[in-house]
Amino acid sequence: MTDSLTPSATALQSQLTPAWQTRLWRSTLNNRSLAIGLLIIASLGIVALLAPWLAPHDPYLQDTANRMVPPFWHDTGSWTHPLGTDRLGRDYLSRLIFGARISLFIGLVVALISGLIGTTLGVLAGYFGGRVDAVVSYLLTTRLAMPVVLVALAMASLIGGSMLTVTLLLGLLLWDRFAVVARSATQQLRDAEYVQAAQALGCPLPYILLREVLPNIAGALIVVATLEVANAILLEATLSFLGMGVQPPSPSWGLMIAEGKTYMFFQPWVITIPGGALFMLVLAINLLGDGLRDLSAPGGRNE
């Protein structure tokens, strides 16, 4: 193929196709992103699970004598409160540790609810096509036209913001990507031989969908799930930051940023610490998702 090209084009071609070294480097990088992502998530998960034993103080205990103590790297910081205290004297590290529970819980449960809704709709649309597909596509288009943050804010203020409200609202709103992926993956499987064989054998419909179709689209759905966990965590933080999500005195990271906002000009650490934690967690989940996508698509990351 290269023989038929002009010399300048061949030179360009060689620039465009990566050498095998780069490709090897790339694949280790991808595995590494998977490994780094998993490592961070696992350690945060353990921290969240063992929060009552790991946190040095009670995250709700106010201590008005020790308000706004800076973290240990400041001159006036102390090791009693390694990450300092907030405006009510509550230990920042303990709040951060308990906050990981909120983020992880909401992320996982939202992905579970939205995954259930989206996968059901998507699989049905992809398998049956025709009218069913038209109805699901219509629901999807309508859902996509709704501004998520705005609708979630309005509904949360209507119902009353709480962890439960936020989880349910986001679960009911974030199913779009699951539906899109499940639909197109099922469409490709519909005419697969093993699905046709199951149909010919007279297997009941739930059996075909759950045992033949679902396991074969699970890989793609897991990648979507990681994206949605990250998305839900960011949205929970946004809603809590705007005062319509998890309510005080809960140590939600978004709420901690909102509470620190007035102090951020003189003590930026009050927002950099919870913001950094949020960034780390979401970054780790995205790295995991990227790694998983590359595992399921051996062609590389051309997308």
Add this chain to the structure above:
Amino acid sequence: MWAFVFKRTLIALSVALTISVLCFSLLQLSGDLALSIGGPEATAEQVEQIRVDYGLDRPVIQQFTTWLWGAVQLDFGRSYYYQSEVMDLVVERLPVTMTLGILALAIALGVSIPLGVVAALKRGSWIDRMAMAIAVTGQAMPNFWFGLTLIIVFAVKLQWFPAAGSDSWQGFVLPAVALGYYATPAMMRLTRSGMLEVLEADYIRTARAKGLRTGTVIFKHALRNAVIPVVALAAVELGFMLGGSVVIETVFSLRGLGQLAWNAISRNDYPVVQAIVLIIALFYIVLTLLADILNAALDPRLRAR
């Protein structure tokens, strides 16, 4: 082609109708309207009078058609809090949000297209890896936190830009960066993957075989085709940005539609809330419709779907 445009427009219209039903039910769910309009001091007779005056004693369907007919004529009723026409409030705030959205989109396109092209051309190089790193970190950054960080660094420490306000163009720089950064990763990835795909196409090989200069091949032949889906995505992203302006306008105290929405939500001013939700949804519907038509006009294969 016209059949496609007609069908898509019809779907868009029915989606718009569904959204308007949802927006209207939002107001119904918010409790007894006559009580909220009358305020805590209103007597039972006054509440009854309000009910008659505002037409709240009529059947829900009739109320809905009246509201919808008003909405079609851009009349969304009166705000409970400001006591002025909702549309006047919206018209007053819209320029700020549009300026913010378009500026943010320009920043996002200005960063993502060159970066995506270079990343695709120098695949595997440090630029490619840096672009990927930007994409991954960009998606992980909560935008309100990024906005606050920009304020601390560029408004407080360096004092290059004001921290809040929309009086001058400088006030728009930081919020536009904060809003645009969020849309950059997706558009950059699309540019990169589009370029990679296009560069392997036969007509690029032909163009090179003809002995055209590399620059001509890349810009006139490859980029022009790779950029089409990016432009379509940009239209959709603009719709998202109008929705995301709620967060950024609150952080930067910009007097735009998003801040109005947030204030209205915290004051239970539902006529304003439903109007803004509907308007932003309509913007999104129109933008995706245009993006669909643009895509179909340029790629006839899509019309069959």
